[in-house]
Amino acid sequence: MTGTRIVVLGAGYAGIAAATRAGRGRDVTLIAPESRFLHRVRGHETAAGLREHRPALAELLRGRSVTHLQAAVTRLDLTAGKVFTDTGDAVAYDTLVYALGSRTAWQDVPGAREHALDVARAEEVRRRIAAAPAHGTVAVVGGGPTGSELAAELAEAHPDLRVELLASGEVGGWLSDPGRRHVLRALDRLGVRRHEHTRVTAVGPAGLETEAGPLAADVVVWAASMTPHPLAAESGLTVTGQGQVVVDEYLRSVSHPEVHAIGDAASVTVPGVGTLRMGCATALPMGQYMGKRLLHGDSGPFSYRYVAQCLSLGRHDGLLQIVGPDDSMRPRVFTGTAGRLAKAGIVMGVRASLR
Structure with a gap:
């Protein structure tokens, strides 16, 4: 890891896991508009009227050196190393973890x-x-x-x-x-x-x-279906045709190595396994790996098996x-x-x- 200013974008499975682990010994800024965690794999329960499972981010981040900036990211300046938000903040980083995940793909269906x-x-x-x-x-x-x-x-x-x-x-x-x-x-x-x-x-x-x-x-x-957040492509990161950030075996952007991408936002190919699909099952291990890498800096390549x-x-x-x-x-x-x-x-x- 280079520098000391670590910024994590996104509070989904990958972003939270990365922030909480890195926050055990590093100062981390987490930028996300939510105040509560969106537990997607239990959304069908909430929709049916069962108890909602959305813990407060403050609870998940308790005891960690993580500052939550409640804002939405509007722009990345990869040259200057800054993140701009809808609240007017400009947050500088040395290491950026891009974990903005995915959103519903409406597939251009009218209405x-x-x-x-x-x-x-x-x-x-x-x-x-x-x-x-x-x-x-x-x-x-x-x-x-x-x-x-x-x-x-x-x-x-x-x-x-x-x-x-x-x-x-x-x-x-x-x-x-x-x-x-x-x-x-x-x-x-x-x-x-x-x-x-x-x-x-x-x-x-x-x-x-x-x-x-x-x-x-x-x-x-x-x-x-789901589609990646468009900000990666708009910012100039190298992305796939689908819009996922292309990363190396350490989950670093191939075009901007100071930027790491994890979760649904990243196109991750593991030898012997192939390109990982979107979902909690892969996002959470990526976040755990990234958090440990941010904390210790000596992790080997990311590996995963279904x-x-x-x-x-x-x-x-x-x-x-x-x-x-x-x-x-x-x-x-x-x-x-x-x-x-x-x-x-x-x-x-x-x-x-x-x-």
Whole structure:
């Protein structure tokens, strides 16, 4: 590490983990607009009306030498080594950790941004569903892990609602055959109506337009995909076509080595594993590695191996999908109570891992 002024941008899984570990012995400035941590992997629970899990950042940073500047980053001056914020601050750095993560990708679908709810706004989703008519319809767009978990949770918590799950491909299509079969059985049991290979073409105040025709809905929740924050590309960092910062084996920007990128913001390729996917499972280890590197300065290259993927399918069912080190599917799965407990244990461990 060069210099002493360490600035971390972003208070997601990667940013918090990096700041809390580095803050054990180094002075760190954390810049993020939130006052509470956004626990994305539990957002579906909040949306369904269960207790919200959003600890205060002050609680997570307690006992660490971390100053939280509550502001949004508006510009980076990579030449001068400064971060500019919407509060008018200009913060100088010697080492910058770029962990601004990802945001909902609206995929240029007309009306989606105006009429659909971002899945990350779980509390607003909960309020909108509570205000929906009795026996109304909620449409969840996205057949990946987030959409599948959300549809299952909503259907179980609100059996009077009609939950429609739309996917451009197959729901659970990324899983092994046994894993996908279990997810489909669980959704069918909960009464979720699936629309596979159905592309949404527009969203309006009364519902969706799809290639298969219109679908009326009182609430539309967008859980289709995520895209990196655009600031990296705008600032002149070398990025991929998707907008992730290209980094070396130490998670340093290949164009600006005083800048490190972690979490969803970074394109990280590990030998023997490949390019890591976005998500908490990879963001948290990156943050832990970076925090230790900032603190001690002697860490070797970043390494990572996948072990499993997990889904909650309501409060009484779940799936633990065993994967290879490269995230390839293995036929072995744990379902039902075993899957649910595995998912619950992993999620509960995330908060402790942040510190």
